[in-house]
Amino acid sequence: xxxxxxxxxxxxxxxxxxxxxxxxxxxxxxxxxxxxxxxxxxxxxxxxxxxxxxxxxxxxxxxxxxxxxxxxxxxxxxxxxxxxxxxxxxxxxxxxxxxxxxxxxxxxxxxxxxxxxxxxxxxxxxxxxxxxxxxxxxxxxxxxxxxxxxxxxxxxxxxxxxxxxxxxxxxxxxxxxxxxxxxxxxxxxxxxxx
Amino acid sequence: xxxxxxxxxxxxxxxxxxxxxxxxxxxxxxxxxxxxxxxxxxxxxxxxxxxxxxxxxxxxxxxxxxxxxxxxxxxxxxxxxxxxxxxxxxxxxxxxxxxxxxxxxxxxxxxxxxxxxxxxxxxxxxxxxxxxxxxxxxxxxxxxxxxxxxxxxxxxxxxxxxxxxxxxxxxxxxxxxxxxxxxxxxxxxxxxxx
DNA sequence: TTGACATGAGAATGATCGTTCTCATACAGT
DNA sequence: ACTGTATGAGAACGATCATTCTCATGTCAA
Numbered sequence: 001x002x003x004x005x006x007x008x009x010x011x012x013x014x015x016x017x018x019x020x021x022x023x024x025x026x027x028x029x030x031x032x033x034x035x036x037x038x039x040x041x042x043x044x045x046x047x048x049x050x051x052x053x054x055x056x057x058x059x060x061x062x063x064x065x066x067x068x069x070x071x072x073x074x075x076x077x078x079x080x081x082x083x084x085x086x087x088x089x090x091x092x093x094x095x096x097x098x099x100x101x102x103x104x105x106x107x108x109x110x111x112x113x114x115x116x117x118x119x120x121x122x123x124x125x126x127x128x129x130x131x132x133x134x135x136x137x138x139x140x141x142x143x144x145x146x147x148x149x150x151x152x153x154x155x156x157x158x159x160x161x162x163x164x165x166x167x168x169x170x171x172x173x174x175x176x177x178x179x180x181x182x183x184x185x186x187x188x189x190x191x192x193x194x
Numbered sequence: 195x196x197x198x199x200x201x202x203x204x205x206x207x208x209x210x211x212x213x214x215x216x217x218x219x220x221x222x223x224x225x226x227x228x229x230x231x232x233x234x235x236x237x238x239x240x241x242x243x244x245x246x247x248x249x250x251x252x253x254x255x256x257x258x259x260x261x262x263x264x265x266x267x268x269x270x271x272x273x274x275x276x277x278x279x280x281x282x283x284x285x286x287x288x289x290x291x292x293x294x295x296x297x298x299x300x301x302x303x304x305x306x307x308x309x310x311x312x313x314x315x316x317x318x319x320x321x322x323x324x325x326x327x328x329x330x331x332x333x334x335x336x337x338x339x340x341x342x343x344x345x346x347x348x349x350x351x352x353x354x355x356x357x358x359x360x361x362x363x364x365x366x367x368x369x370x371x372x373x374x375x376x377x378x379x380x381x382x383x384x385x386x387x388x
Numbered sequence: 389t390t391g392a393c394a395t396g397a398g399a400a401t402g403a404t405c406g407t408t409c410t411c412a413t414a415c416a417g418t
Numbered sequence: 419a420c421t422g423t424a425t426g427a428g429a430a431c432g433a434t435c436a437t438t439c440t441c442a443t444g445t446c447a448a
């Protein structure tokens with residue numbers, strides 16, 4: 001256990017995952033070479049491959065890490081936007097509005113990664129599906145506040161609408177899809193039995 | 195103008211686009227080599243490159259072709275499903291249900307391609323956005339039948355919901371997202387002023 | 389037949405990339 | 419200082435791929 005000659009393994013991990021996040025999100029998985037990750041993180045090739053024995057495992061670690069970071073950001077951002085007493089489900093759309101307008105927005109990293117995933121790497125598919133499962137679960141919690149009699153399909157439908165908006169905002173480089181989706185959800189929620 | 199020594203240029207074009215469609219949709223753009231297209235179509239490398247001077251242009255031709263074919267399929271499938279007197283907007287979901295359950299389903303080719311598209315190939319982005327624009331326009335036509343006073347955001351929201359369902363069905367390999375989206379849209383449409 | 393040109397089959401080229409290897413250096417324990 | 423081990427820097431390797439080139443085989447006009 002060397003205190004810190006150049007960089008601890010934990011520090012390296014964080015540096016690599018941060019670099020991987022920026023690169024993979026911006027250019028897609030196949031658009032990023034391992035040497036790009038090395039150059040962006042400053043970690044040597046040897047260290048990169050001792051931490052992650054293959055690119056596939058680095059991608060899996062990135063997806064897992066991004067899932068946690070994104071969910072954290074999402075929940076706290078919703079809290080911030082629903083502080084004013086707004087419906088927390090609508091606050092989720094306000095949270096996403098911030099993301100969509102941030103520079104470098106390229107849609108959902110998980111949906112994008114699924115498009116690049118072929119039959120063989122099932123571990124990536126599993127992480128992606130699990131991320132969407134958790135997202136829907138969180139939306140279900142938001143929607144159930146004050147609506148104990150909401151239909152069973154509501155959380156699934158909210159997940160569909162949120163991700164549809166995320167995708168369409170990327171397609172059109174615009175927030176209009178998100179605004180329209182928010183309007184539709186507001187109107188829909190008014191008809192849900194409380 | 196040779197009548198048909200081996201294959202006319204038009205025949206070659208169709209063969210190549212059909213092969214490209216199957217390959218690009220199943221494996222993604224970067225997952226398909228030009229030699230794969232040659233092998234699947236039987237067209238020689240030379241002819242491939244005289245028809246499409248680069249892979250980028252082949253991809254653009256594929257996207258354009260798929261746009262036309264998909265819209266054609268979509269409209270006729272909706273007609274078929276709304277024949278029974280159902281709301282044509284809901285019929286759109288029934289049409290997509292058929293697609294989603296077909297073998298080899300991998301979500302929307304245009305959304306998938308956008309995930310693989312980097313800043314440089316703007317022509318692809320334009321085709322993709324134009325495809326989604328036309329999809330929304332068609333949904334607007336369906337929704338406006340009998341609803342002259344629908345809110346302005348309705349077509350955009352329907353586009354968001356349809357594509358969200360298409361994506362989530364691919365993520366979960368399930369039709370549940372589509373069913374939930376259909377239920378939400380049915381309930382939403384009941385509140386729209388006619 | 390002859391020659392000019394078009395085409396197919398697929399090899400060659402040059403670039404990129406995932407992964408491994410070399411070598412020189414640095415540090416640990418003695 | 420001395421040996422053994424770990425590390426960084428980056429070259430090397432082998433595969434893949436987009437694109438071009440070669441050459442052998444047509445095809446058409448005269």
